[in-house]
Amino acid sequence: MINTQLKLNIAILAAGAASRFGACKLLAPLNGKPVLNYSLDAASQTDAHEVFIITGGWHQDIEKHLELRNAEKEHFLYCQNWQEGMGASIKLAANINKDKSTALLIMLADQPLIGAEQLNLLIKHWRDQPEQICCAQFNNTLGAPAIFPISAQQELLTLPNNLGAKRLLTNQTVNTVSIPEATWDIDTPANLSQAHTLLAAKAKTGAN
DSSP states (O other): OGGGGGOOEEEEOOOOOTTTTTSSSSGGGEETEHHHHHHHHHHHHHOSSSSSEEETTTTTHHHHHHOSOOOOOOOEOOOOOOOHHHHHHHHHHHHHTTTTOEEEEEEETTTTTOHHHHHHHHHHHHHHHSSSSSSEEEETEEEEEEEEEEHHHHHTTTSOTOOOOHHHHHSSSOOEEEEEGGGGOOOSHHHHHHHHHHHHHHHHHOOO
């Protein structure tokens, strides 16, 4: 049985306008399923107690077309001030999570190369030192996915709306896990085509 202090919930940030993509990139088909499903599938294969999908600019489309498979565990949360920036979505997730006595794993919805393997590796490392933030290290930088313990969530609640949580990763000692897949996200249709190729190569490697 997992100690209460070692429980966690997951927030998938899916509120952006996708202006560079020109449409709802999170519902764009990628190897037979929407882009957002990759993050949701990865989150569902962890021992997270709840998964929050933070929506914004495309919330009506996402909630209409994306079917949640576990209504008790997976929840849509609409960020009304999503246009103010990523910090607004993070603060919404942290505010919902603050009374649940759990850590919060924050991940981005447009990183389909990050699967359950990467999330579970991050969770494993965090549980070795659960009092510290644990985040991905990639391309000589730190970023999402990242796990914020209970003690760090007050800092999430005070983030400026127009900023993400990256500064919290650089202003204090954190544990890091090498996750090169975090280097890559989908911003443009060209990125989507690249994702198709990368995922196909990954599947082929796994089959060998």
